[in-house]
Amino acid sequence: MERTLVLVKPDAIQRGLIGTIMNRFERKGLKLIALKFMKLDDALINKHYAHLVDKPFFPFIKAFMTSAPVIASVWEGLDCIEIVRRIAGITNARQAETGTIRGDFGVSVQKNLIHASDGPEAAEEEIARFFQPDELQAYDLFMTAVLYSGDELGG
Numbered sequence: 001m002e003r004t005l006v007l008v009k010p011d012a013i014q015r016g017l018i019g020t021i022m023n024r025f026e027r028k029g030l031k032l033i034a035l036k037f038m039k040l041d042d043a044l045i046n047k048h049y050a051h052l053v054d055k056p057f058f059p060f061i062k063a064f065m066t067s068a069p070v071i072a073s074v075w076e077g078l079d080c081i082e083i084v085r086r087i088a089g090i091t092n093a094r095q096a097e098t099g100t101i102r103g104d105f106g107v108s109v110q111k112n113l114i115h116a117s118d119g120p121e122a123a124e125e126e127i128a129r130f131f132q133p134d135e136l137q138a139y140d141l142f143m144t145a146v147l148y149s150g151d152e153l154g155g
């Protein structure tokens with residue numbers, strides 16, 4: 001099964017949207033395997049947003065992402081990296097489709113409520129960036145049997 005990293009960003013924390021956002025993934029049928037409420041530091045943000053360090057808006061990202069804690073979480077499911085990106089919506093919340101988290105709750109490019117890994121390589125790197133291996137919970141989620149067919153589960 002695939003795994004992906006989700007951050008509920010400081011704007012969502014301030015707006016009281018933690019439960020609403022996490023519920024989108026729960027109700028879809030994704031399995032929560034790690035969860036943390038944490039304040040990001042400079043080093044972590046520099047790494048996490050390394051692709052944006054040269055952009056003029058990078059200082060604003062840093063100020064925003066350190067303005068309150070974030071909820072970091074890891075979710076598991078078949079194709080869950082793409083599923084979570086689709087539930088999040090496109091980066092610019094003003095253009096994100098209604099029905100997505102960003103489309104339903106956001107009006108900003110930067111304050112767009114959520115981060116989601118954008119591919120398998122990023123997911124693996126980002127999960128390791130935010131969680132120690134022993135912080136990923138191994139357990140049987142009972143509803144897995146009704147969420148998937150036997151062949152999808154590999155036998």
Ligand code: UDP
Pocket residue numbers: 049052057061090091109110111112114115116118
């Ligand atoms: N961002 C921004 N201005 C931009 C592009 C991105 O402030 O023009 C912020 C925004 O919060 C975004 C984050 O930087 O979510 C990471 O950008 P990326 O292009 O990776 O978008 P994402 O993968 O989050 O959709």
Ligand code: MG
Pocket residue numbers: 118
């Ligand atoms: Mg990205």
